[in-house]
Amino acid sequence: MGLQRFTLEEKVLLVGGARRGAIYNLQDGNVYSIDEGACMLLDACESGAELEKFFVEHSEIDCQESLTYLKTLQDKELGRFIQHNETPQKIHLAPTKKLLDFLWLEVTSGCNLRCIHCYAGSSPILIGKDRMRQKDRLAVMQQAVAIGCKKIQFIGGEPFILGNRLAELIQAAHELEFKFIEVFTNATLLPDAMLQILQQYGVHMAVSFYSENAHIHESITLGTNSHTSTVRNIQRVLAAGLNLRIAMICMSHNQNTLEATERYLHQLGVQNVRIDYIRPSGRGCNANLVPDKHIEKTYISEPIFSKCPENTFKQRLFGHNCFSKAVCVTASGDIFPCIMERDISYGNVLEETLEVILNKASTKAIMSLSKDYVEICRDCEYRYACFDCRPKAKNMDQDGNPRAKPKECLYDPYTGMWQKQKS
Numbered sequence: 125m126g127l128q129r130f131t132l133e134e135k136v137l138l139v140g141g142a143r144r145g146a147i148y149n150l151q152d153g154n155v156y157s158i159d160e161g162a163c164m165l166l167d168a169c170e171s172g173a174e175l176e177k178f179f180v181e182h183s184e185i186d187c188q189e190s191l192t193y194l195k196t197l198q199d200k201e202l203g204r205f206i207q208h209n210e211t212p213q214k215i216h217l218a219p220t221k222k223l224l225d226f227l228w229l230e231v232t233s234g235c236n237l238r239c240i241h242c243y244a245g246s247s248p249i250l251i252g253k254d255r256m257r258q259k260d261r262l263a264v265m266q267q268a269v270a271i272g273c274k275k276i277q278f279i280g281g282e283p284f285i286l287g288n289r290l291a292e293l294i295q296a297a298h299e300l301e302f303k304f305i306e307v308f309t310n311a312t313l314l315p316d317a318m319l320q321i322l323q324q325y326g327v328h329m330a331v332s333f334y335s336e337n338a339h340i341h342e343s344i345t346l347g348t349n350s351h352t353s354t355v356r357n358i359q360r361v362l363a364a365g366l367n368l369r370i371a372m373i374c375m376s377h378n379q380n381t382l383e384a385t386e387r388y389l390h391q392l393g394v395q396n397v398r399i400d401y402i403r404p405s406g407r408g409c410n411a412n413l414v415p416d417k418h419i420e421k422t423y424i425s426e427p428i429f430s431k432c433p434e435n436t437f438k439q440r441l442f443g444h445n446c447f448s449k450a451v452c453v454t455a456s457g458d459i460f461p462c463i464m465e466r467d468i469s470y471g472n473v474l475e476e477t478l479e480v481i482l483n484k485a486s487t488k489a490i491m492s493l494s495k496d497y498v499e500i501c502r503d504c505e506y507r508y509a510c511f512d513c514r515p516k517a518k519n520m521d522q523d524g525n526p527r528a529k530p531k532e533c534l535y536d537p538y539t540g541m542w543q544k545q546k547s
Contacts, residue, residue, distance in 0.1 A: 128176070130169045130194050131212040132203040135434065138166050141505030143540035146427075147202060148508065150215065153431030155509045156202075160540070163505075165190055166203075174208055215434070219442035222272040223482045226450035228463050231261060231290065232281040233455040237310055237347040239332075241375055241413055243405035243464050244454075246281040254455035258289050260474060262296055264453050267478040275304040277330070279463065281455065284313040291321045298325045306330055308371075310345065311361070312353040319364055328367040331358060335378045336388035344377050355392070362393045369396035379415035404519035405464040425534045425542055429509040440508045444493045447514065451482070461490055464515040468526070493527075500529040504537040 132138060135150040145163030147156040158166070165185070168178050179187040197203040206212060233244060234251030265276065276297055283290050290307075297305045306328040322329065331354065335341040338351035345351075361368050370389055374382055382399060389397050401415065401422050402408050432440075439448055447461040457474035459481055460466060468490060471481040481487060493514065495507035504510075512530065521528035534543035 129172065129174055129206050129208055129210075130197075130203055131206055132166065132170060132197075133201065134213045135215050136202050137215070137437070138163070138170055139505050139508060140167060141507075141540075142503040142537045144505055144537075146505040146509070147197075148432055148437060149202060150432070150434040150437050153433035153436070155427070155429055155432055155506070157427050157505075161185065161190075162193060165193070169194075169203075217434075217438050217441060220438070222449075223479065224268060224271050224273040224449070224451060226275040226277070227265075227268045227273050228277050228279050228450065228452040229261060229264060229293075230280060230452060230454045230463075231256075231278050231283050231293065232285055234285055235280055235282040235310070236285065236312060237282070237345045237350055239310075239345050239407070240377070240410070241344065241373060241402050241406075241408040243403065243408050244281065244466075245406045250281065251285060255474065256453075256455050256457050258292065260457065261293060264473050264478060265293070265296060265300055265302075267473075269300045269302070271479050271482070274302060276302045277306040277308055279308040282310055282313065283307050284309055284318060287318075291318060294321055294325050294327055304328065308332070310347075310350065310354060311357040312347065312350050314357040314360065319360060322361075322366055323364050326367075328369075329361050330369050330371060331361075333358070333370050333372055333385070333389065335381045336385045337381055340378050340381055344375070358389075358392060358394065368394060369398060370394050372397065372399045373402055374399055374415045374418055375402040375413040376415050377413070379417050382418075403464055403513065403516050405466065405515055409519065422532045423534055424510070424530075424532055425544060427506060427535075427542075429506065430511070432509045437508050440494055441496075442494065443491050444514060445512055447493060448491045451478075453478075462515065464513070466515075467518075498527050498529060499525070500537065501533075504535065506535070 137148045137150065139146050139148055140163055144160055145158045145166070147158060179185060194203065194205070198205065230244070232254055233246055234248065234253065235246035236248060238247045268276070278290065278293060294305060305325065308330040311331040333354060334344045341351040342348065372382065372385060386397050401418065402413050439445060442448070450462060451470065452460045452463045453473055454460065457472045459470040459473060461468055470484070470487045473481070495501040495510065495512060498512070501507050514526065517528050517530040518524055518526045520531045
């Protein structure tokens with residue numbers, strides 16, 4: 125056998141947990157679960173151990189079986205055997221220097237509807253009562269671009285309540301060279317002139333929709349004829365050739381019509397339909413809105429994750445998957461880590477610039493909140509592959525712990541076992 129060694133490839137990383145481990149292939153984003161023995165073997169290999177000496181020192185480990193395993197990893201191009209004097213190349217990961225990539229700009233807290241689950245608590249009584257004025261919104265956009273932000277979503281409340289002022293903001297976003305511009309709307313208010321503006325500047329549209337059944341839809345929006353208006357404007361947006369996505373929030377009211385609604389939207393011509401589950405923020409904290417028939421779909425009960433390529437891994441290694449790249453500026457000027465997080469404020473743009481606020485140590489502490497700082501998760505080998513909604517985890521914790529493990533995760537890293545159902 126000689127003094128041969130084994131190394132994982134340059135962009136293949138071993139992440140250890142309390143009990144087991146995982147192999148992250150940053151080239152294609154695949155994540156592989158490994159047991160305790162494999163984790164110990166690969167950890168030694170990555171530390172430069174010579175295989176012959178390793179097996180002598182660990183006689184309890186089956187040498188031939190281990191070599192066969194390493195050969196399998198080599199066949200999958202995850203690693204390779206090397207000579208004792210070879211220095212393997214390893215990827216160098218460093219945090220990005222960009223302060224901001226994505227901006228949610230809440231242009232108004234007012235809304236013509238009063239959705240029962242609204243995370244922001246928007247309603248008609250708030251129309252016209254915002255602290256932020258048009259000059260303030262424009263200033264925030266300019267400040268965001270100056271620190272590297274290239275993506276913006278206009279959100280509310282209902283953005284189209286602003287009328288011509290929204291058109292001015294869209295034009296400004298285009299002139300400031302934002303690469304992605306989106307309006308998130310209930311699509312009940314869309315005059316022809318505004319539709320032309322959206323076309324002119326290639327604006328993306330995100331529309332909230334709840335059910336193909338008008339009664340169910342309006343039991344959520346609390347807006348008479350809101351279903352008819354939204355459907356009509358979805359059709360107009362599609363006819364205009366705009367990029368459209370539909371966000372469906374599953375809750376107790378509409379949980380029985382999800383499949384029918386998705387089919388209905390596809391029949392209208394909508395290609396991009398995303399189903400999410402109600403989150404405990406704002407009016408969504410109402411326990412009666414939890415979709416009991418679908419609750420198990422929110423559980424993570426096996427190691428199946430989205431791809432985790434190099435950029436994703438790096439972002440989650442050095443920060444939070446959302447907080448590290450985005451902020452929400454509300455209609456009162458407050459800056460929050462995201463649209464769902466309303467308890468942790470970074471500051472207010474009416475008092476300080478966006479750059480000053482984002483450079484504060486207290487702000488960076490939140491933006492850098494990776495799973496390495498979350499209770500239990502920090503001992504899990506999947507911590508960089510698993511998406512984390514901190515507001516949801518915090519609000520579902522009985523103590524409101526901002527570093528609580530997500531309730532929907534059924535994995536115990538200390539035993540290496542998955543629960544099959546919530547106890």
